[in-house]
Every structure is written in C-alpha cells, then in structure tokens.
Amino acid sequence: MSADTLPDRTVDAVVIGGGxxxxxxxxxxxxSRRAVVVVDGGTPRNAPAEAVHGLLGLDGTPPAELYRRGREEVRGYGGAVVTGTVAAASPTESSPEGDLRFAVTLTDGRELTARRLLVATGTRDVLPDVPGLADHWGHGVVHCPYCHGWEVRDEPIGILAVGPASVHQALLFRQLTDDLVYFTRGTELEGEARARLAALDVRVVEEPVTEVVADIDGAIAGVLLAGGAVVDRRVLAVGTALQPRLEGLEALGLAVEELPGGIGRRVVSGMAGTTEVPGVWVAGNLTDPMAQVGASAAAGAMAGAHINAHLVAADADAAVTARAALT
Incomplete structure (x- = not known):
C-alpha cells in the first residue's frame, strides 16, 4: 500500500480503517466529490484467510487483492489512502460557522482535521487458550460456516465449545460433514441440545482438551485429550471472543455493549451507522461482528452516503447564513 500525502487543510471526512x-x-x-482520507494500518480481520467467500461476483478473491482494488478505486475518485495507525481522535473546536471538527493524530505524529469521522476499525477475534490452536487460525481453525464451510466440507471436523452458542455452530457445521465431534471443554450441554446432537450423530467428548496436535506437514492432525488419547480431526471450528478495535479512539466516547451469549462486545450504532457522538459514524465488524465482507461493505456504503447527506445539509445551512450576512 502506498502512502498518499496528507492534505494540509480540513477534509470532509476521515475514515479510520481500510477494510x-x-x-x-x-x-x-x-x-460525491468529498475530500476524504482513509487511514489504514493494514491488519484486516480476514488477513489470515486465503479468500473471501459469499461475495457475489468476487467469490474466491484473496482479501489483499480485494482491498488493493478498493484502494485504487477510492484514489481514482480523488480520495486519499494513507498507511498508518490512529493514536488519538477527538472532537475539537467547531468552525466559525458552527460546523463540527475532529482532530486526528497518527502514531507517527502526522495530523489531520476532519468535519466528520467514519470509524471502521473492525473487531478482534480472541481464541480460547488451547495450546496449538492459534497456529492454525484462518486455515485449519475456522469459525464461520458461511466464510469457510464449503472449503472444509466432508472433512473430519471438531467443534471446540466455548459456550451455548457452540451448539448452534455445531448444527451449522453438521450440514457440511457427516463426521463431527463436539468437545464440550467443560461447558454446559443441556438436554435438548444434547438430544439434537445425538439425533444428528454428532459424537460428544466431555474429557478435557489439552492441545491441538499437528502432523508432519504442519496441518491439524487431531485433538489431544487429558487422558492421553488423540481424537483425529482435520478441521476445528471454534467461537471467538469478539473485541471492538478502539485503541486510540477512547476520547470519542463511543458506546459499547455486550453481545448476547457472552460472545463479546460491539459498538452501539443506529441507522446507517450513526452513533450518539455527533459527527461520528461506525460501520462493519466494529458494530456488526457477524457481518461478512459483503454486508460490511454495504454498511460502509450506507454510512458514507449518510455522512454526505449530513454534510450537504451543513453546507446548505452555512450558505444561508453567509447570504443573510450580505443583506
């Protein structure tokens, strides 16, 4: 990713996050002919994945290639995309006309002033603390049947349970393979859930899991249990704890709420990504952690259009005020 030159004037919008x-x-x-700058650290959530799936017309595109095209498209319309990480972002004094202003500082000391912010920094997947698990994240270790399911169909799959939501995950992956093992890992498995898994011929293992074992080629070979036995598996599906990426953005005061089932947190948003902070919008996995690439892109488009409409109204109000001052 090349680094565009930062403008030395107030821009219409700074977009934090280039996914x-x-x-x-x-x-x-x-x-919409807005002066816009994207600040991106180059660490998208789906970086470990080999390809984006479920995206009409672009299914199978590597994430890096998708984002490369996106950056070039933004630049093609006059937008700037800069490599960097935001160290601080906060509201500042309004313009003489009363419009909003935000100060954005990057970790390398560069600064920007913007009229509006779109925060699209995404979420962080926190894996369970199982030795060997993280080594296979995005390859042999997956979480989403819609993102990776077709690619692991008919493989021996194991579900590493993290809570009640793991039963639903198991049902989804059972659609993709006849060989599914559910490792409870000390989580509760209620009667109805247990009956469903049994009816679908899902083997339940309640012995503690101690390690994910790799074969000579580095791929997943199985799951080591506390008693010493290894359950052969080639793929593991696991729910992650979802944490919004808000480092450096604390001064904005974005509201965060817990997700159902104790699976993590998200930034609260309203229609088109609006927030309770005037002039700040959010989009993508930061506020909708379950959204795939297509849904995240659509949310970004809605937020961008909404920001432009907000700016149009502010520009019109400023023009009315300026004209009145002349009469």
Missing part, C-alpha cells in the same frame, strides 16, 4: 466497510464508505464519499 471493506471503510473503503466502501470512502468510495461513496469520494464519488
């Missing part, structure tokens, strides 16, 4: 949501939001703003 699907951020880039599509920036694209909508740039196409």
């Amino acid at each position: 699907a949501a951020g880039l599509n939001g920036a694209l909508m703003l740039a196409r």
Whole structure:
C-alpha cells in the first residue's frame, strides 16, 4: 500500500480503517466529490484467510487483492489512502460557522482535521487458550460456516465449545460433514441440545482438551485429550471472543455493549451507522461482528452516503447564513 500525502487543510471526512466497510464508505464519499482520507494500518480481520467467500461476483478473491482494488478505486475518485495507525481522535473546536471538527493524530505524529469521522476499525477475534490452536487460525481453525464451510466440507471436523452458542455452530457445521465431534471443554450441554446432537450423530467428548496436535506437514492432525488419547480431526471450528478495535479512539466516547451469549462486545450504532457522538459514524465488524465482507461493505456504503447527506445539509445551512450576512 502506498502512502498518499496528507492534505494540509480540513477534509470532509476521515475514515479510520481500510477494510471493506471503510473503503466502501470512502468510495461513496469520494464519488460525491468529498475530500476524504482513509487511514489504514493494514491488519484486516480476514488477513489470515486465503479468500473471501459469499461475495457475489468476487467469490474466491484473496482479501489483499480485494482491498488493493478498493484502494485504487477510492484514489481514482480523488480520495486519499494513507498507511498508518490512529493514536488519538477527538472532537475539537467547531468552525466559525458552527460546523463540527475532529482532530486526528497518527502514531507517527502526522495530523489531520476532519468535519466528520467514519470509524471502521473492525473487531478482534480472541481464541480460547488451547495450546496449538492459534497456529492454525484462518486455515485449519475456522469459525464461520458461511466464510469457510464449503472449503472444509466432508472433512473430519471438531467443534471446540466455548459456550451455548457452540451448539448452534455445531448444527451449522453438521450440514457440511457427516463426521463431527463436539468437545464440550467443560461447558454446559443441556438436554435438548444434547438430544439434537445425538439425533444428528454428532459424537460428544466431555474429557478435557489439552492441545491441538499437528502432523508432519504442519496441518491439524487431531485433538489431544487429558487422558492421553488423540481424537483425529482435520478441521476445528471454534467461537471467538469478539473485541471492538478502539485503541486510540477512547476520547470519542463511543458506546459499547455486550453481545448476547457472552460472545463479546460491539459498538452501539443506529441507522446507517450513526452513533450518539455527533459527527461520528461506525460501520462493519466494529458494530456488526457477524457481518461478512459483503454486508460490511454495504454498511460502509450506507454510512458514507449518510455522512454526505449530513454534510450537504451543513453546507446548505452555512450558505444561508453567509447570504443573510450580505443583506
């Protein structure tokens, strides 16, 4: 990713995060002739994945290639995409006309001033603390049947349970394979859930899991249990704890709430990604952690259009005030 030069004037919008949501939001703003800057650290959530799936017309595209195209499209309409990480972002003094202003500082000391912010920094997947598990994340260890399911169909799959939501995950992956093992890992398995798994011929293992074992080629070979036995598996599905990426953005005061089932947290948002902080919108996995790339991109587009409409109204109000001052 090349680093565009930062403008030395106030821009219409700074987009923090250059994944699907951020880039599509920036694209909508740039196409509306807005001065927009995307700040991206280059660490998208799906970086470990080999390809994006479930995205019409682009299924199978590597994430890096998708984002490369997106950056070029934003630049093609006059937007800027800079490599960097935001160290601080906060509201500052309003313009003489009363419009909003935000100060954005990057970790390398560069600074920006913007009229509006779109935060699309995504979420962080925190894996259970099982030795060997993280080594296979995004390859042999998966979490989403819609993102990776077709690619692991008919493989011996294991579900590493983290809570009640893991039963639902098991039912989804059972659709993809006849060989499924559910490792409870000390979590509760209620009667109805247990009956469902039994009826679908899902083997339940309640012995504690101690390690994920790899074969000579580095791929998953199985799951080591506390008693010493190894359950052969080639793929493991596991729910992650979802944590919004808000480092450096604390001063914005974005509201965060717990997700159902204790699976993590998200930033609270309303229609088109609006927040309770005037002038700040959010989009993508930051506020909708379950959204795939297509849904995140769509949310970014909606937020970008909404920001432009907000700016249009502010520009019109400023023009009315300026004209009145002349009479």
